[in-house]
Amino acid sequence: MAAVSSPARHRLGIAARTLAAVAGGYTLAAFTTTAFALALRLPRSEAVMVATLPSFLVFAAAVVWAFAARTAWRAWAGILAPTLAAAGVTWWLHGGPGS
Amino acid sequence: MNLAALLLTYAGLLALALARPPHRRAVLPREPAHGCLRLLPPLGWLLLAGAACLLGSDLGWPLGLVTWSADIAGSGFALIMLLAWRPRLALLPLALVVGLPL
Amino acid sequence: MSWLHTWSGLLLGWVLFAIFVTGTATYFRWEITRWMQPEIRQAGTPYDAALAAWQRLDTVAADSPQWFAELPDDRTASTTLFWRHAGPGRRFGRETLDPATGQPVVARDTRGGEFFYRFHFQLQLPHPWGRYLAGVAAMFMFVALISGVITHRKMFADFFTFRPGRAPLRAWLDFHNVTAVLALPFYFMISYSALVIFMTMYMPWGGRVLAGPESAARGSRPAAAEAWGASADFAPMLVLAQEAWDTDRAVKRIEVANRGTDRCTVTLTRADGPKISLNAREQLRFDGVTGALLDPMPPNTGPGTAVHDALYGLHLARFAGPALRWSFFIMGMFGTALVATGMVMWTMKRRARGGAGVALVERLNITAIAGLPVAIAALFWANRLLPVGLADRGDWEVYCFLCAWGFMLMHPLVRPVMHAWHEQLRLGAALFLLLPLLDALTAGTYLRAAWQHRDWAHLGFNAAMLACGLLLHVAAGRVHRRLGIAATATTVPAAAPSRA
Numbered sequence: 216m217a218a219v220s221s222p223a224r225h226r227l228g229i230a231a232r233t234l235a236a237v238a239g240g241y242t243l244a245a246f247t248t249t250a251f252a253l254a255l256r257l258p259r260s261e262a263v264m265v266a267t268l269p270s271f272l273v274f275a276a277a278v279v280w281a282f283a284a285r286t287a288w289r290a291w292a293g294i295l296a297p298t299l300a301a302a303g304v305t306w307w308l309h310g311g312p313g314s
Numbered sequence: 315m316n317l318a319a320l321l322l323t324y325a326g327l328l329a330l331a332l333a334r335p336p337h338r339r340a341v342l343p344r345e346p347a348h349g350c351l352r353l354l355p356p357l358g359w360l361l362l363a364g365a366a367c368l369l370g371s372d373l374g375w376p377l378g379l380v381t382w383s384a385d386i387a388g389s390g391f392a393l394i395m396l397l398a399w400r401p402r403l404a405l406l407p408l409a410l411v412v413g414l415p416l
Numbered sequence: 417m418s419w420l421h422t423w424s425g426l427l428l429g430w431v432l433f434a435i436f437v438t439g440t441a442t443y444f445r446w447e448i449t450r451w452m453q454p455e456i457r458q459a460g461t462p463y464d465a466a467l468a469a470w471q472r473l474d475t476v477a478a479d480s481p482q483w484f485a486e487l488p489d490d491r492t493a494s495t496t497l498f499w500r501h502a503g504p505g506r507r508f509g510r511e512t513l514d515p516a517t518g519q520p521v522v523a524r525d526t527r528g529g530e531f532f533y534r535f536h537f538q539l540q541l542p543h544p545w546g547r548y549l550a551g552v553a554a555m556f557m558f559v560a561l562i563s564g565v566i567t568h569r570k571m572f573a574d575f576f577t578f579r580p581g582r583a584p585l586r587a588w589l590d591f592h593n594v595t596a597v598l599a600l601p602f603y604f605m606i607s608y609s610a611l612v613i614f615m616t617m618y619m620p621w622g623g624r625v626l627a628g629p630e631s632a633a634r635g636s637r638p639a640a641a642e643a644w645g646a647s648a649d650f651a652p653m654l655v656l657a658q659e660a661w662d663t664d665r666a667v668k669r670i671e672v673a674n675r676g677t678d679r680c681t682v683t684l685t686r687a688d689g690p691k692i693s694l695n696a697r698e699q700l701r702f703d704g705v706t707g708a709l710l711d712p713m714p715p716n717t718g719p720g721t722a723v724h725d726a727l728y729g730l731h732l733a734r735f736a737g738p739a740l741r742w743s744f745f746i747m748g749m750f751g752t753a754l755v756a757t758g759m760v761m762w763t764m765k766r767r768a769r770g771g772a773g774v775a776l777v778e779r780l781n782i783t784a785i786a787g788l789p790v791a792i793a794a795l796f797w798a799n800r801l802l803p804v805g806l807a808d809r810g811d812w813e814v815y816c817f818l819c820a821w822g823f824m825l826m827h828p829l830v831r832p833v834m835h836a837w838h839e840q841l842r843l844g845a846a847l848f849l850l851l852p853l854l855d856a857l858t859a860g861t862y863l864r865a866a867w868q869h870r871d872w873a874h875l876g877f878n879a880a881m882l883a884c885g886l887l888l889h890v891a892a893g894r895v896h897r898r899l900g901i902a903a904t905a906t907t908v909p910a911a912a913p914s915r916a
Contacts, residue, residue, distance in 0.1 A: 391598055
């Protein structure tokens with residue numbers, strides 16, 4: 216039984232990590248960009264530059280984390296937590312609970 | 315000036331390669347003294363840094379560093395090809411520089 | 417992590433290979449155009465060409481709100497004009513001028529080096545999709561680089577080691593390492609700057625949440641209903657530019673904006689100098705109505721803009737003189753070899769196991785690595801052999817390229833793998849090696865003129881084609897030797913692999 220389910224589990228793990236890397240990683244990069252762009256209080260074009268330039272580094276770091284984490288659960292948790300934080304900051308600065 | 319920097323990067327990479335026994339045995343006719351060997355890695359890094367300084371002062375640091383990394387790629391490739399096929403000739407580019415003025 | 421390196425490298429490897437080949441060729445984009453349009457000779461100074469360009473625009477695009485002209489320099493022979501058509505919408509007219517006569521060129525129609533430049537980031541796909549695919553490929557490459565460095569940290573230690581005589585897989589791995597480490601900063605720079613160049617397409621969200629006054633202003637363009645205002649005389653502006661800039665790095669671009677309105681401006685841009693950042697361009701701006709010299713545009717300052725402009729400039733490498741440009745070209749070739757060796761190793765490790773996946777990857781590898789050079793050679797052959805008067809000749813050249821590549825996709829389906837490698841490499845080698853001969857036969861007068869005038873663009877192109885042909889010839893020879901070994905080794909159990 217275990218011998219049959221083990222490769223299946225392995226594949227499921229890889230699929231979960233891939234999804235975390237691609238979808239989770241991009242979402243994290245997008246929300247860190249918006250959070251930075253809003254938090255920096257710079258002139259618009261400069262704020263967009265400074266916030267967007269490192270976004271691909273964030274994306275790449277998330278991808279590497281997704282495949283370096285010990286389990287697929289940890290991979291997801293490690294990407295989801297900062298994504299929610301960045302989304303929260305974005306929501307707060309973009310109008311917050313008032314609007 | 316750029317040719318000088320190119321040769322400096324070559325010499326620096328050659329010193330780093332000679333610090334490794336397999337390449338040293340292939341290039342040098344006999345094993346040098348132990349004291350010399352200990353000096354090879356710092357000498358290599360020093361030569362590479364010298365090439366960077368030369369290019370930096372000549373072309374300005376941004377363009378100098380870009381040229382430096384391109385020089386390392388070019389001279390490194392030449393060195394690796396020589397080490398792979400004609401290891402005895404790896405010293406030749408340096409010998410030419412020393413020999414030409416004479 | 418090793419899994420990530422393997423699959424991020426393979427999945428878009430074929431796209432990445434084609435992007436690397438065309439991008440490397442793009443470093444010599446204008447020289448390629450010169451070879452593909454040998455009729456146009458360099459003549460006159462950029463200032464004569466500027467005046468001729470202005471006069472031509474005045475006759476063909478008098479009612480246009482916006483003009484652009486790219487002037488010839490020591491790398492380009494012809495003037496390119498663009499103008500925006502009057503009325504709504506963003507439609508542009510385009511014309512190539514012979515700087516000597518100031519008239520449209522009488523030369524064969526070709527895309528020239530522009531083909532490689534466009535293919536490099538648009539991949540002959542419909543508009544946004546080529547750029548998105550190129551962006552995905554750049555991201556995959558960036559991830560493959562990072563995961564490769566993490567997994568194979570020890571490659572830095574034995575990076576001087578290349579053992580061509582060893583077992584094939586070992587030799588390929590050595591070569592993969594060597595090309596990776598030698599130009600590692602270049603790969604990181606080129607993949608990250610590729611993402612940065614189109615970052616507002618790939619990561620538009622920062623601008624979306626900051627919908628400020630600037631984005632609103634861009635949309636509102638006043639209708640050109642007001643009376644058409646006359647513009648100032650161009651010649652005095654040119655005299656000023658001539659006094660400010662020498663002929664060595666002279667005026668390169670003319671842009672006239674808001675023509676016909678009182679906000680008309682004329683901007684002259686100097687040829688690129690040895691400054692990396694694209695923001696460091698030298699410009700002279702004039703009031704288009706009075707002809708008065710305006711204060712220079714306040715440069716976009718700030719560290720973000722500075723980093724962006726530096727990365728953009730590094731990617732295009734317009735700052736590079738001939739020696740550095742060749743270095744970039746060679747590093748581009750290393751990158752091409754890095755991608756190719758990685759993809760070949762993937763199949764070598766799995767060949768024994770067999771299966772449909774390996775068979776498919778192997779065939780796509782042949783089409784990409786050995787087939788693309790054949791297709792490029794076909795493009796150059798078509799440039800010399802298609803009738804000069806053919807309608808849409810430039811498009812036909814591209815069809816020849818695509819057809820040749822299509823044939824190279826079919827060919828491995830009917831031939832055994834190693835034979836297909838061998839035959840495609842041989843075909844590519846022959847096409848490239850014979851190209852200078854074809855050039856002498858079909859464009860001999862231009863070749864002779866190029867020799868007399870020491871026109872290195874034309875001569876250097878032929879030399880580079882010979883070098884490409886030799887490279888493919890050597891590769892074909894290596895495959896042939898392995899074919900011979902395989903033939904003697906597998907004559908007895910020859911039936912075994914056919915089951916796959």
